Amino acid sequence: MEGTAVRGRLTWQSATVTKIIPETARASTIVFEIPDWAGHRAGQHLDVRLTADDGYRAERSYSIASAPGEPVAITVERLEDGEVSPDLTEELRAGDEIELRGPIGGYFVWDPATNVGPLLLAAGGSGVVPLRAIIRNRELTGSTAKARLLYSSRSLPDVIYRAEFERPDPGLDVIYTLTRSQPPGWRGHAGRVDDALLAEVAWPTGQDPLAFVCGPTSFVETIAEGLVGLGYPEDRVKTERFGATGGRQ
């Protein structure tokens, strides 16, 4: 497997929250100013550390939502039983300081210089976050790699970055499937991604596509196995999974 090693020590840094952007009723994007950020690649994540007034700390990993070169941002979806996400989405304010370190991870990463083949990006829920970094990276670098985003969401109001994805981009197709509720007159896909939908959306293997799949375990299992079934080589299917109680998001 290819890869660039992440070298050196990852130290905790103090970041300032510059902006909080509500994305959906449950998800917000938090934009940071980080004085010594080493730079990141699309698909990587970072660790956030929260400290209570009695010194108790909790850490979690979040995918980076912004492209390399943009201010570092994460998008956090509030988990009802979460220890950290409710604080990040409800309490944090612009101007607050928070500790973080990163970037972390080097496998679930898209490199526009070396990967010019078409991209299949499959997102389940907030699994769209690192894929959004890839989409922005593609746009900002003027990459000619075509991209398709297959985005499975509970409902249309739960779609994160919807306004951004609706901007016309001839190199990007966005295909939604809404699993729980569809608005009146919805002509897109409904229900979970199945083999038929995947076969329709996936680039033919002859074009040397690269797939990034991120979402809950059941979603990732279905898509990754479906793509292998369609003939995608296993090393062209990169996955990132999160369980209901934690993981990345």
Place this chain on the structure above:
Amino acid sequence: MSPVTRGFHGRRRTPPGEEGRVPPGQYVTSDFPVLSAGPTQHTPTEKWTFSITQGGDTKKSWTWDEMRALPEENVTTDIHCVTRWSKLDTHWQAVSIDTLLEQVEHQAAYVLAFSDGGYTTNLPLRDVTGGQAWLAYGYDGGPLPPEHGGPARLLVPHLYFWKSAKWVRGLELLDTDQPGFWETYGYHMYGDPWKEQRYAGD
């Protein structure tokens, strides 16, 4: 000094009385999250082998049936994932790595576990011997499900769980430590959860 985070009090989800069992920065979960870098592997047991190799040569190899004929151990242990979940009192059916290595003459100091799908992870030999590591094929009395590493995975519960390679097919004996898959991407070479050795330099 860490700045106090606005509104954060923490939920401290560690069950009462279990605090000493949960390494720093971990929280206890009751489900069993799945984390892998690529598609789940499905090697049928009739095609499965487990090999101890050195310098590319196979020193000893077991078929599934040969491995299953070795003494079974029932292991109850806590496991700790670098993504911060810990799961207490997990039950495994397994063969001790000691049982496998006893059948091979060697003077190695490290091993690199290798798996279907290309995954690798490195471990000091002293951490996979002495009753600390297993080849696990059963979970909670049933076969180990593929998404959790079945038909067989490494079980090295005193290190972060990425060291417990899923879909493991063998151990390469090494004189010097060599980074495996996640270690190449900046994760810690050793991975002691009690020292929070998550990333290189921790």
